[in-house]
Amino acid sequence: MLLAAERATEDLSRHGRTRVALGFPNSYEIGMSNLGFQWVYRLLNREEDIACDRFFADEDADRRGPRTLETDTPLGDFPLVAFSISWEMDYVNFLRILPAARIPLERTARGEGDPIVLVGGDCARINPAPLAAWVDVFAMGDAEKIVPGLADVLRRDLTRDATLAALAALPGLYVPAVHGARAEGAEDGKIVVQQFKAGEGALREPPHTTLLTPHTELSDKLLIEIARGCSEMCRFCWAAYAMAPQVRVTAEAVLEIAKRNRPLTSRAGLIATAVADHPEILPILRGLQSLDYHVALSSVKIDAISEEILAILTKQGERALAxxxxxxxxxxxxxxxKKVSDEMLLDxxxxxxxxxxxxxxxxxxxxxxxxxxxxxxxxxxxxxxxxxxxxxxxxxxxxxxxxxxxxxxxxxxxxxxxxxxxxxxxxxxxxxxxxxxxxxxxxxxxxxxxxxxxxxxxxxxxxKMGPESAPILLEAAAGAPVRRLVKTHRDALMxxxxxxxxxxxxxxxxxxxxxxxxxxxxxxxxxxxxx
Ligand code: SF4
Known part of the structure; x- marks a missing residue:
C-alpha cells in the first residue's frame, strides 16, 4: 500500500548487484518527511551497480523481523545496512532494530557474512562516541561527498576486514575498529567532516524530495533545500556552527526543481537551517507563487520578516507563524x-x-x-x-x-x-x-x-554523552521510561x-x-x- 501511493521525482533504476538497506529508525511517516534520508536514497540508487532499499522502525509489525519496503528482504541479507539518524531520541529504535534483524549488536561480534552497519545523519557528525560499540562505520558529512567513495568500495566486493580498511581510508568516514575509540589511528588523530564550501555548495543540485507520498504529515509536499547554515550564529545553535560557512542554492536552481515537479504536486516546502536567511527568499517565494504552489514556512527569522513575505503566506491561507x-x-x-532588539521585535x-x-x-x-x-x-x-x-x-x-x-x-x-x-x-x-x-x-x-x-x-x-552511556541506552532500548532512567542514573547523567x-x-x-x-x-x- 505504501509503495503503491509513492510517486518518484526521478526515475531511479534500482538495479544493481550490490545491495544496500537504508533505514530511518522511526516510522515511515517521519522518515519520509526527512529530506536528508530521501536524498541519500536517491544518491545511492544513482550509483552504478548499487540498488538501495528502505526500511523503517515500524516495518517489524510481524514476527519475521525488520524487512525492506521495496523487496521484503531481511536486513541481515544486505552487505551494508545504513541508518540515517537525525535525532538522538531515535538511538533506542536503532538499538532495537539490529537484534530484531538478528544482526549482532556489538560490532566486535560481527563476522564475515554479517552486514556492515553504517550510521550517517546529523547525529554521526555531532557526537558518534555513544554508538561506537555498535556501529562499524560513521559517515560524517554531506552525502554527495561520501556516497561515491562508499559505493566504489562496496562494488569491489572485499572481505569484511578489507572493506572496513578501505572505508577507513576515505575522508569523512570514521571506522572505530580501524581508527580506534578516539580516532587515535586517523591522520592527525582527527576525522574531518566533509562538507561543501560556500562557493561549490551554491552550485550543487539542490537536495529535494525523491518520493512524494500522501502518507506523511507533509503529504505530497515537494521539499527543496535552499540553504545550510545560518548567518546569525547564535551561540547555542549546533546547526549554525557545524554547517558554517553558510551554503545557499540560487533561486534559479530552486525554481528549476519546482517547475520540473509542478505536474506532480502543488505543495512545496523550503528547507534551510533558517529559511528566511536567504538573500533571494523573496524571488524564491514569488517564483513558487507564480507556479501556483502552496508554500508554508514553519518559522521565519525575525529580521527577515517583511510585509511581502507575510502577504505571500497569508494569501495562501496561512494563519500561524513562529x-x-x-x-x-x-x-x-x-x-x-541573537541580534534582535526589543524595538525590532515589537515592530x-x-x-x-x-x-x-x-x-x-x-x-x-x-x-x-x-x-x-x-x-x-x-x-x-x-x-x-x-x-x-x-x-x-x-x-x-x-x-x-x-x-x-x-x-x-x-x-x-x-x-x-x-x-x-x-x-x-x-x-x-x-x-x-x-x-x-x-x-x-x-x-x-x-x-x-x-x-x-x-x-x-x-x-x-x-x-553530550560518551561511550560510558552504553548500559543506559540499552536500558532505554529495553523499554525503561525516561523518567525512571533519569531518576535511577541521576549521578551519571549529572x-x-x-x-x-x-x-x-x-x-x-x-x-x-x-x-x-x-x-x-x-x-x-x-x-x-x-x-
Ligand atoms: S537564527 Fe536560528 S538557525 Fe540561525 S543561528 Fe540562531 S538559532 Fe540557529
Missing part, C-alpha cells in the same frame, strides 16, 4: 549573539498581526548561560508587551489572536561556543518553568508551553550535563561563548574536525 526571540531582554540576547509582531496571522508561536529559553532571576521575569514582560501589540492590531482587523510562548530549557550542544556550559540546575529549571506557568495563566490570549525538566536532562545527556569542571571554573578563565580547546579535546567529540 519566531524565536530566545531571551526576554536585549542583554541576554546579545550574550547569546515585527505588529507587522505579523496586521498581516492576518492569528497564532504566533514564540520560541524562548530559560537556563541560558549568565541568566539572572530578572531575565526570567523579562520573558514574562516581553510576552506581555508583544501580546498587547498583537491584540491591538488584531482588534483593528476584528480577529484577536493567540500567542504561544514555547519555552525550552537551554541545552548545551557539542561544537557550539556553549558546549561546556552546564545545563541549569534541575530544581532551578523546575522553579522557572512553574513561575512562567503561573504568570502566563493570568494572561488572556496566551497559551504557555514549557519543556518538562526531565526531558531537558535526558536531551542534554543524549547530546556528571555529563553539569560537569564539575564547567561549574568550578571562575568566569574570567573561561570567557562565556569562547571555545575552550582543552575541554574540546577531552570531550567525546574532541576528535571531530571540520574540512
Amino acid at each position: 519566531i524565536a526571540p530566545e531571551a526576554g531582554n536585549e542583554r541576554l540576547r546579545r550574550a547569546i549573539n 515585527k509582531v505588529r507587522l505579523i498581526a496586521r498581516s492576518g496571522i492569528t497564532q504566533l508561536k514564540l520560541y524562548l529559553q530559560v537556563g541560558l548561560p549568565g541568566e539572572t532571576a530578572a531575565d526570567v521575569d523579562d520573558v514574562v514582560g516581553l510576552v506581555d508587551a508583544l501580546r498587547l501589540v498583537f491584540l491591538e492590531e488584531g482588534r483593528k482587523r476584528g480577529r484577536v489572536g493567540t500567542l504561544v510562548p514555547t519555552v525550552n530549557a537551554f541545552i548545551p550542544k557539542p561544537h557550539t561556543p556553549f558546549e561546556n556550559e552546564p545545563l541549569d540546575d534541575p530544581a532551578a529549571l523546575e522553579e522557572k518553568m512553574n513561575r512562567l506557568d503561573r504568570a502566563f495563566r493570568k494572561m488572556p490570549n496566551v497559551t504557555f508551553r514549557g519543556m518538562p525538566v526531565v526531558e531537558a536532562i535526558w536531551e542534554a545527556y543524549l547530546a 556528571a555529563v550535563v553539569r560537569p564539575a569542571r564547567a561549574l568550578a571554573l571562575p568566569e574570567h578563565e573561561t570567557p562565556r561563548g569562547v571555545f575552550d580547546p582543552h575541554a574540546r579535546q577531552a570531550s567525546p567529540w574532541g576528535f571531530i574536525a571540520k574540512s
Whole structure:
C-alpha cells in the first residue's frame, strides 16, 4: 500500500548487484518527511551497480523481523545496512532494530557474512562516541561527498576486514575498529567532516524530495533545500556552527526543481537551517507563487520578516507563524549573539498581526548561560508587551489572536561556543518553568508551553554523552521510561550535563561563548574536525 501511493521525482533504476538497506529508525511517516534520508536514497540508487532499499522502525509489525519496503528482504541479507539518524531520541529504535534483524549488536561480534552497519545523519557528525560499540562505520558529512567513495568500495566486493580498511581510508568516514575509540589511528588523530564550501555548495543540485507520498504529515509536499547554515550564529545553535560557512542554492536552481515537479504536486516546502536567511527568499517565494504552489514556512527569522513575505503566506491561507526571540531582554540576547532588539521585535509582531496571522508561536529559553532571576521575569514582560501589540492590531482587523510562548530549557550542544556550559540546575529549571506557568495563566490570549525538566536532562545527556552511556541506552532500548532512567542514573547523567569542571571554573578563565580547546579535546567529540 505504501509503495503503491509513492510517486518518484526521478526515475531511479534500482538495479544493481550490490545491495544496500537504508533505514530511518522511526516510522515511515517521519522518515519520509526527512529530506536528508530521501536524498541519500536517491544518491545511492544513482550509483552504478548499487540498488538501495528502505526500511523503517515500524516495518517489524510481524514476527519475521525488520524487512525492506521495496523487496521484503531481511536486513541481515544486505552487505551494508545504513541508518540515517537525525535525532538522538531515535538511538533506542536503532538499538532495537539490529537484534530484531538478528544482526549482532556489538560490532566486535560481527563476522564475515554479517552486514556492515553504517550510521550517517546529523547525529554521526555531532557526537558518534555513544554508538561506537555498535556501529562499524560513521559517515560524517554531506552525502554527495561520501556516497561515491562508499559505493566504489562496496562494488569491489572485499572481505569484511578489507572493506572496513578501505572505508577507513576515505575522508569523512570514521571506522572505530580501524581508527580506534578516539580516532587515535586517523591522520592527525582527527576525522574531518566533509562538507561543501560556500562557493561549490551554491552550485550543487539542490537536495529535494525523491518520493512524494500522501502518507506523511507533509503529504505530497515537494521539499527543496535552499540553504545550510545560518548567518546569525547564535551561540547555542549546533546547526549554525557545524554547517558554517553558510551554503545557499540560487533561486534559479530552486525554481528549476519546482517547475520540473509542478505536474506532480502543488505543495512545496523550503528547507534551510533558517529559511528566511536567504538573500533571494523573496524571488524564491514569488517564483513558487507564480507556479501556483502552496508554500508554508514553519518559522521565519525575525529580521527577515517583511510585509511581502507575510502577504505571500497569508494569501495562501496561512494563519500561524513562529519566531524565536530566545531571551526576554536585549542583554541576554546579545550574550547569546541573537541580534534582535526589543524595538525590532515589537515592530515585527505588529507587522505579523496586521498581516492576518492569528497564532504566533514564540520560541524562548530559560537556563541560558549568565541568566539572572530578572531575565526570567523579562520573558514574562516581553510576552506581555508583544501580546498587547498583537491584540491591538488584531482588534483593528476584528480577529484577536493567540500567542504561544514555547519555552525550552537551554541545552548545551557539542561544537557550539556553549558546549561546556552546564545545563541549569534541575530544581532551578523546575522553579522557572512553574513561575512562567503561573504568570502566563493570568494572561488572556496566551497559551504557555514549557519543556518538562526531565526531558531537558535526558536531551542534554543524549547530546553530550560518551561511550560510558552504553548500559543506559540499552536500558532505554529495553523499554525503561525516561523518567525512571533519569531518576535511577541521576549521578551519571549529572556528571555529563553539569560537569564539575564547567561549574568550578571562575568566569574570567573561561570567557562565556569562547571555545575552550582543552575541554574540546577531552570531550567525546574532541576528535571531530571540520574540512
Ligand atoms: S537564527 Fe536560528 S538557525 Fe540561525 S543561528 Fe540562531 S538559532 Fe540557529
